[in-house]
Amino acid sequence: MTGVHQVLAKLAEGDAIGNEVLGIQRALRHAGYDSEIFVEVADARLAQLTYDYRALRDFSDRDSLLIHHFSVGSDASRFAYSLPDPMVLVYHNITPPKYFVEFHPALARFCYLGRRELRAYARRCVLALGDSDYNRKELESEGFPRTAVLPVVPDFTHLDVAPSPLVTSTFDDDWTNILFVGRIVPNKKFEDLVRFFHAYQTGFNRRSRLLLVGSHSGFDHYLDALVQLIHELGQQEHVLLTGHVSNAELTAYYDVADLFLCASEHEGFCVPLVEAFYKRVPVMAYAAAAVPSTMDGAGVLYDTTNPTDVATLMDDLLSDATAQEGVVRGQLSALERLTSKDFARTLLGFVDTSRAAAAGR
Numbered sequence: 001m002t003g004v005h006q007v008l009a010k011l012a013e014g015d016a017i018g019n020e021v022l023g024i025q026r027a028l029r030h031a032g033y034d035s036e037i038f039v040e041v042a043d044a045r046l047a048q049l050t051y052d053y054r055a056l057r058d059f060s061d062r063d064s065l066l067i068h069h070f071s072v073g074s075d076a077s078r079f080a081y082s083l084p085d086p087m088v089l090v091y092h093n094i095t096p097p098k099y100f101v102e103f104h105p106a107l108a109r110f111c112y113l114g115r116r117e118l119r120a121y122a123r124r125c126v127l128a129l130g131d132s133d134y135n136r137k138e139l140e141s142e143g144f145p146r147t148a149v150l151p152v153v154p155d156f157t158h159l160d161v162a163p164s165p166l167v168t169s170t171f172d173d174d175w176t177n178i179l180f181v182g183r184i185v186p187n188k189k190f191e192d193l194v195r196f197f198h199a200y201q202t203g204f205n206r207r208s209r210l211l212l213v214g215s216h217s218g219f220d221h222y223l224d225a226l227v228q229l230i231h232e233l234g235q236q237e238h239v240l241l242t243g244h245v246s247n248a249e250l251t252a253y254y255d256v257a258d259l260f261l262c263a264s265e266h267e268g269f270c271v272p273l274v275e276a277f278y279k280r281v282p283v284m285a286y287a288a289a290a291v292p293s294t295m296d297g298a299g300v301l302y303d304t305t306n307p308t309d310v311a312t313l314m315d316d317l318l319s320d321a322t323a324q325e326g327v328v329r330g331q332l333s334a335l336e337r338l339t340s341k342d343f344a345r346t347l348l349g350f351v352d353t354s355r356a357a358a359a360g361r
Contacts (some may be wrong), residue, residue, distance in 0.1 A: 003034040003064040004351055005085075009074035011042040011050055016271045017069060017092050018046070019155050020131065027344040029353070035046045040076045055081055056096035060085050065355055070121065073114040080356060081124055086358030088350065089121050089128045090150060092266025093290075095356050097189040101221040105290050118142055126357040132269045136288035146357070149352065152269050153343045161305035171256040176208040176318060179257035179274040179281065181250070182218035182264070184241070189286070190226050192263040192305055199311035205318070208238065213253050216246040233245065259318055262286060263305075268295050274338060277331040282317060282324050283311075298329060298334035 006025065008256035012018045015036075021037060037049060038056040053076035066085040067289070070077060071092040080087065090322070094115050100108035119142050128144040130136030131152045137148045171177055178197055182188050190212060197210040230239050245253070260276035262285035271295050276283050283293050283299035292301060302313055318324055323325040 001061055001143065002061075002355075003068065004028050004035070004062065005034075005056065005262070006067045006069065007038040007053055007056060007080045008074055008333070009040050009070035009072060009076050011037060011046050011280055013043040013046055015130075016152065016269065017071060017153075018043075020090075020152065021069060022049075022152070023343065024347060026240045027347050031316065031348055033351075035050055038076065039110070040074055040078075050340045053179075056080065056083065062086070064267075065351060065358070070118060071114075072110055073117040077117065081121070086354060087121075087125045088183070089125045089139075089144075091118070091130050091135050093138070094118065095132075095185075095187050095266055099185070103186055103219055103225075105133055105145050105153055107218070114302055116243060129270075129350065132290045133293050135268050139304045150336070150347060150350065151341045151343060152271070153339060154274050154278075156275065159251045159254065159279060160277060161247050161251055163255050164248040165252075167188060167252035168247050168256060171209070171211070171253075175208065176205055176258045177211055177251055178208060178314070179211045179213065179260050181213045181275065182261060182262075182270075183219075184212070184223055184226070185219055186222055186334045187264060187266040189263040189265050190222075191229055192286075193261060194226065194229055194233065194235065194239060195307045196238065196261065196263065196310040196314070199307035200314045201235065202240055203308070203311055204210050204315040205342050209236070209243065211237045211257070212252065213214050213242045213245055216241075217244075251342055253277070254281055257281045259284060259314060261314070262291065264288065264291065267291055267294070273299070274335060277335040280332070282327040283331060284313065286318065293306075296334040296337060300331040302314075302331075 005020055027033050031330045036051055038053045039050045040053055058074045060083045062084045064085045066087045068080050068087050069090045071193040094111050097111040122143040128139045128147050129150040130139055131150060133149055136149050158199055183189055201208050230236050260281045260283045266289045269290050273283055285301055287301040287303045
């Protein structure tokens with residue numbers, strides 16, 4: 001059977017794109033396709049699973065199909081563009097550059113160039129897939145004539161580990177734990193989380209803390225501004241910035257959480273939301289970008305950035321055990337709908353239709 005290969009800028013261990021790439025490869029190989037992964041960079045523990053993107057030329061032919069994961073412009077992307085293989089683009093969203101201009105100008109430029117580069121693929125691809133309907137609509141707005149959704153089906157095995165006893169013993173007490181999980185980057189609006197928590201902690205519940213779990217790598221200036229805000233609000237004893245954590249620590253933070261609070265303004269999907277569903281933590285999230293579709297009618301969406309208003313919503317939920325139980329039930333139903341999607345069958349259907357479309361060109 002002909003090859004269906006994947007190309008992307010970076011294969012990273014444990015991130016949403018990396019998990020999807022490996023899941024696609026498993027499904028393709030199980031169906032009998034030759035399937036390799038070509039990258040510019042791979043994390044050390046995944047490097048043996050990949051080829052350098054320039055080796056793709058040796059696997060390339062018009063009868064193969066190339067699945068190109070696009071999240072930012074890259075040399076791998078441009079190299080893949082030049083090959084004769086019919087291409088399916090999987091779009092993982094490019095964060096608008098405005099979020100990075102102040103704190104990471106180089107990344108802002110990469111995002112700007114990536115968004116410009118994306119448009120060129122509209123005429124190159126036989127099919128463009130978003131990993132959410134939000135991303136699919138963005139592809140449509142950029143002029144891609146054939147679009148669809150390849151659903152994200154998260155893998156929760158990294159949370160099915162023994163929780164860190166240190167985290168559990170430190171935070172499993174009679175205090176209320178507000179949790180957010182995500183890389184410390186400006187589009188996720190950590191400053192809003194801190195302001196919302198400050199309003200809740202000072203106005204409703206002094207015995208509460210905010211746990212911010214995620215790496216700040218590459219965003220030292222944003223972290224410095226966030227730490228300064230925490231000190232200005234007098235919350236340094238109540239807000240914990242964990243940095244990068246292990247799987248055992250991550251599952252422990254979910255275990256001790258009373259509420260998962262998301263203030264992000266731009267997400268292409270937001271896997272931690274459904275991780276919180278899986279760990280039975282009630283979720284409140286700002287209704288922006290792909291977040292409402294990821295929540296799928298579950299959790300609590302809010303549309304204000306007024307700290308007092310958000311703090312009031314937090315208190316309403318956290319002081320009502322029956323309401324919390326209802327929210328968790330709804331989240332588990334949404335999670336069941338998500339995980340029941342037949343990812344492999346959907347993927348292989350797109351492979352068949354894309355090969356047929358390429359043959360008809």
